[in-house]
Amino acid sequence: MTTTLKKISTLLTASFLSLSMVSTSALANGEIGDHVNNLHAHIGEYTEEVHWLESKFGSVVDAYASKDKNLKTDALMEYWEEVDFHSAIETQYVPIYASIWQGIYGVKVAIDESKPIDVVREEQEKLNHALWQALGAVKLASQYQQRGLVDQVRTTEVEPTTGPAVIDDIKTRLDRVVAKYAEQLNEVATTLVHDTYLQRFEGVEGDLIAKDADLVEALEKDFNVTLPQAISSNKSVDSVRDVVEAMQVKLNKARALLVEAEKGRKDVF
Amino acid sequence: MQRRTFLQGLAAAGVLGSVPFSLAHAVSAAGSVSVETLPKLEGDLTLYLGRGEGGLYENVLDAIKKRNPKLNLKVRRGGSAALANTIVAETKAGVKRADLFWAVDTGSIGMVTDSGAAKPLPSTVTSQLKDGFQYPSWSPVTGRVRTLPYNTERVKPEQIPDSIMALADSDLKIGWAPAYSSFQSFVTAMRILEGENATRSWLKGINKNAKKYAGELGVVMGVERGEVDVGFANHYYTLRLKSGKPDANVALAYTNNDAGCLVNASGIVALSEGDLPVNFIRYLLTHEVQSYLAREAYEIPLVQDVAAPEGLASLSSLSPPELDLRKLADLRPTLNMMRDVGVL
Numbered sequence: 001m002t003t004t005l006k007k008i009s010t011l012l013t014a015s016f017l018s019l020s021m022v023s024t025s026a027l028a029n030g031e032i033g034d035h036v037n038n039l040h041a042h043i044g045e046y047t048e049e050v051h052w053l054e055s056k057f058g059s060v061v062d063a064y065a066s067k068d069k070n071l072k073t074d075a076l077m078e079y080w081e082e083v084d085f086h087s088a089i090e091t092q093y094v095p096i097y098a099s100i101w102q103g104i105y106g107v108k109v110a111i112d113e114s115k116p117i118d119v120v121r122e123e124q125e126k127l128n129h130a131l132w133q134a135l136g137a138v139k140l141a142s143q144y145q146q147r148g149l150v151d152q153v154r155t156t157e158v159e160p161t162t163g164p165a166v167i168d169d170i171k172t173r174l175d176r177v178v179a180k181y182a183e184q185l186n187e188v189a190t191t192l193v194h195d196t197y198l199q200r201f202e203g204v205e206g207d208l209i210a211k212d213a214d215l216v217e218a219l220e221k222d223f224n225v226t227l228p229q230a231i232s233s234n235k236s237v238d239s240v241r242d243v244v245e246a247m248q249v250k251l252n253k254a255r256a257l258l259v260e261a262e263k264g265r266k267d268v269f
Numbered sequence: 270m271q272r273r274t275f276l277q278g279l280a281a282a283g284v285l286g287s288v289p290f291s292l293a294h295a296v297s298a299a300g301s302v303s304v305e306t307l308p309k310l311e312g313d314l315t316l317y318l319g320r321g322e323g324g325l326y327e328n329v330l331d332a333i334k335k336r337n338p339k340l341n342l343k344v345r346r347g348g349s350a351a352l353a354n355t356i357v358a359e360t361k362a363g364v365k366r367a368d369l370f371w372a373v374d375t376g377s378i379g380m381v382t383d384s385g386a387a388k389p390l391p392s393t394v395t396s397q398l399k400d401g402f403q404y405p406s407w408s409p410v411t412g413r414v415r416t417l418p419y420n421t422e423r424v425k426p427e428q429i430p431d432s433i434m435a436l437a438d439s440d441l442k443i444g445w446a447p448a449y450s451s452f453q454s455f456v457t458a459m460r461i462l463e464g465e466n467a468t469r470s471w472l473k474g475i476n477k478n479a480k481k482y483a484g485e486l487g488v489v490m491g492v493e494r495g496e497v498d499v500g501f502a503n504h505y506y507t508l509r510l511k512s513g514k515p516d517a518n519v520a521l522a523y524t525n526n527d528a529g530c531l532v533n534a535s536g537i538v539a540l541s542e543g544d545l546p547v548n549f550i551r552y553l554l555t556h557e558v559q560s561y562l563a564r565e566a567y568e569i570p571l572v573q574d575v576a577a578p579e580g581l582a583s584l585s586s587l588s589p590p591e592l593d594l595r596k597l598a599d600l601r602p603t604l605n606m607m608r609d610v611g612v613l
Binding site for chain 1: 304320324325327328329331332333336346347348448450483484486490505506509510512513514557558561564566
């Protein structure tokens with residue numbers, strides 16, 4: 001198993017546990033159905049779709065290389081939105097979903113800005129890499145599903161009820177922020193940050209203050225200043241992802257503190 | 270500081286239904302009861318639960334369920350205001366799905382009591398609550414108060430005005446979090462109590478001498494580090510900080526009968542007739558649950574004979590303003606004003 005796949009495997013285990021928190025409202029594209037709850041039966045179809053996407057994206061870049069005047073880069077998004085693989089990866093592994101959108105816009109912007117073909121090909125390479133990485137993640141997910149290790153993706157949101165579960169949900173939501181930003185839905189991304197803070201982080205910060213007030217203050221700043229500013233100032237997707245990944249490291253620490261706090265708590269009665 | 274007896278509480282805050290304040294107070298007070306004295310809960314109950322203190326409300330529910338194995342408790346969770354809207358809509362449509370509604374703020378409770386969905390509570394329940402918190406159609410559970418955390422090395426308590434409005438004319442360096450929802454509710458209260466012009470002037474005055482923070486814990490931390498002399502924050506940030514760092518250079522001051530010492534409360538409403546919802550409410554008012562929420566969440570217990578969190582002034586020494594807390598939902602004019610003045 002490559003390092004990348006190992007990382008995906010670890011993250012998938014964590015993200016599967018929070019799959020039930022995916023709501024239909026959070027999914028911009030695609031219905032939840034058999035193609036996400038019975039991945040194994042659809043792996044062949046997804047593999048075909050990745051080949052098809054690679055070929056379609058390639059045709060756009062080839063058209064640019066041949067100076068085709070009828071070239072429309074919006075076709076890149078249309079191809080991606082056409083495939084079932086789209087919702088499979090969106091529900092299974094949001095970080096790569098974000099990378100695919102980042103790749104699509106990388107190619108689109110390079111063409112729209114009339115960059116040299118070598119630059120466009122470089123972006124295309126990154127996009128193809130993200131697609132195959134995504135297929136690897138979905139294959140792995142199908143194995144977990146077959147072994148019954150994960151719940152089905154639900155169409156209604158389930159609220160986390162413990163402090164550690166809230167932190168897991170926050171991390172998933174932050175991945176979704178990066179995905180929405182990569183999709184160039186800045187307002188959706190900003191609203192998601194705001195809602196995550198108000199609906200999730202505010203509920204656990206009280207317990208954390210006594211344990212590590214500096215950590216809570218840093219996360220408050222991240223939620224209210226650093227991340228919204230990174231989005232509103234149109235920084236690169238990688239910059240926004242860096243902010244989120246730094247927050248997720250702090251959130252891991254917060255989670256451990258909440259687990260400890262719960263162990264030391266006296267019973268209600 | 271001038272103090273007056275804490276009589277008004279939330280009764281004067283207006284979430285009283287149609288019962289006059291004096292009548293709400295006519296009920297004689299009883300002490301808190303132990304869970305050991307309560308009847309067992311049996312049957313089906315659906316609770317709409319507003320998001321609150323992380324897992325602590327869930328721990329309370331789990332403990333109640335564990336103690337009452339024949340209780341089939343279903344919980345729907347969401348934001349308090351959203352759930353209140355749902356209950357109002359369900360009531361209008363004649364579809365009743367919830368038997369109880371536990372909300373984190375009084376504004377959401379008010380929406381439900383106004384809609385006529387709330388069932389009256391017996392005096393044996395309401396009389397357990399402290400003076401000023403006894404209402405016929407809902408029960409407060411715990412409270413929180415606006416405070417002025419100050420740096421004990423930089424400021425003496427007597428230097429802090431007991432009027433929130435006077436702070437704008439002081440030389441004190443102030444910490445605030447204008448983007449924070451609790452602060453915006455507090456400014457809304459000021460707008461309602463003091464008027465648009467006075468609030469606008471106050472915001473401008475404070476802004477000259479203020480340092481901005483992202484959140485109110487940040488304010489308390491800034492005060493503790495000595496970056497500012499005094500700040501605006503709900504009481505529990507300071508108490509929680511002090512619990513983790515007892516020698517922190519921060520203490521609490523309170524203003525007198527104005528928005529600066531506004532009290533808000535979580536509360537519960539029975540939406541179905543019968544003993545079961547009422548008896549469920551009795552569990553939340555037990556000495557054990559009230560002490561648990563005071564100890565673990567630093568919330569203010571509102572039942573008789575239950576100690577407040579350590580470090581907080583007694584309720585009887587506070588003097589919150591008379592204000593219908595339901596009006597705090599009217600946030601838009603506040604945000605417009607704050608943007609206009611340039612603090613947002």
